[in-house]
Amino acid sequence: MTRPTIVLTGGGTAGHVSVNEALIPVLRDKQYDIHYIGSHDGIEKELIRRHQGVAYHAIQSGKLRRYFSVKNFTDPFRVVAGVGQAYRLLKRIRPSIVFSKGGFVSVPVVLAAKLANIPVVAHESDVTPGLANKISLPFAAHIFTVFESTLDYVPADKSTHVGAIVRPELFEGKKEEGLRLTGLTGSRPVVIVMGGSQGSKALNDMIRDDISNVLQSYDVIHLCGRGNRDASKEGMEGYVQIEYATTELPHLLAASDYALTRAGSNAIFELLALEKPMMLIPLSASQSRGDQILNARHFESLKLAEVIEEEQLPMVPASEIIARLIEAEPVLREQMKKASDVKTPEQMVNLILLHEN
Structure with missing residues (x-):
């Protein structure tokens, strides 16, 4: 047959x-x-x-x-x-x-x-x-x-x-394995920074420019894109740079408490399914057709995410962006539990x- x-x-x-x-x-x-x-x-x-x-x-x-x-x-x-x-x-x-x-x-x-x-x-x-x-x-x-x-x-x-179509393996991530892969202890909240498969200079600069202040309260898993590691920051306690994640991504997400991310549809729906409070930084209209801006504003209107425009990043340090996300966390978590799309x-x-x- x-x-x-x-x-x-x-x-x-x-x-x-x-x-x-x-x-x-x-x-x-x-x-x-x-x-x-x-x-x-x-x-x-x-x-x-x-x-x-x-x-x-x-x-x-x-x-x-x-x-x-x-x-x-x-x-x-x-x-x-x-x-x-x-x-x-x-x-x-x-x-x-x-x-x-x-x-x-x-x-x-x-x-x-x-x-x-x-x-x-x-x-x-x-x-x-x-x-x-x-x-x-x-x-x-x-x-x-x-x-x-x-x-x-x-x-x-x-x-x-x-x-959205959500990959079942995302739900199979183990926090302990994510901590082992990154060498983090799990004693502090973990923020994952994701700039998409090709990386994002804007997000990379945002987190690195204020990394000393961020690390006072949080550990950071930074998916920075291929070829975008910063050698000067290798070995900083609590800061882990990973160029690109595939099979290990579910574990990294399981080990993370919050996400700073671009606003590609697949990524934000996966974070929603995992109920990770997220700050969306959509690709600017000057660099794209504006699809991520629409995605981000839709999630923001449903109180599923916080949003900051890329153009604002040079004026707002990463530590303040994370603080804003933490402040919105109760509302975001409540709304994410209701979402099942x-x-x-x-x-x-x-x-x-x-x-x-």
Whole structure:
């Protein structure tokens, strides 16, 4: 008997990959042949190759920029080439469905799937669709959204609000293991600082510029991004720099009491599921399309998080930002206990497979 086949796609940042990673074990249990189409050098290649039994295929893709760059003139040709490569892959693999998590590498795959008459299910994590998903959504058979308000920005007749997909392994983190990994004692509250998979100079500078004051009351786990360690602060008691966390992240979160973080959808919903009081520092509008600002303001309106704009960081020391978070903690914890807008990976897979050929 031939096993059913699914193609997953998405990349560029860890947020465009983590949902797919959550679905892979469920699809494997359902005896699906799993293929992943990503870029040649994106973070998705590294992350997906950790999963046994998933065939990874690299195609060309062009970054979709909202600013001037010479590459804006050449990347459309890379996208066209990627469509051709994806089309040939899909005709050979013959999946019953494609699941797209977004990111620039997903565009050629979605277009190729449409040409090959293979249904595409897309997933949008942010309040408003990103540029890649805006291009792809007209070709999707169905669209799932994390935020209910996103339904105002996508075709209503083929869209469903499902909430966030939270990886079960996040709940398996052990505080003791997190303390062992970091060398912290657990005698003081722990603040985890997360700047996203690529790191954040603004968040790195914020915590480091005031680290002496912060360490008077708290220990700090600092996920600073690859290549962003500060050698001058290595060995400071209570301050641990980690460039990037994968399988150890659940333990690091279990060991943490508070979070200072960017406002990517996946990260903030995971912190919500773990009931970690969080201060959101969204990527500024000058550096992005403003999706993190919308995410942060939505959480703030529901009293699920505190928010400070990136532009304010140079004027407000980290110790004061943490103090503000501590002050809001009782309200945040009360509201987080009421929130339940999440799906398990198994529930999500079942919804996706409703649309396969």
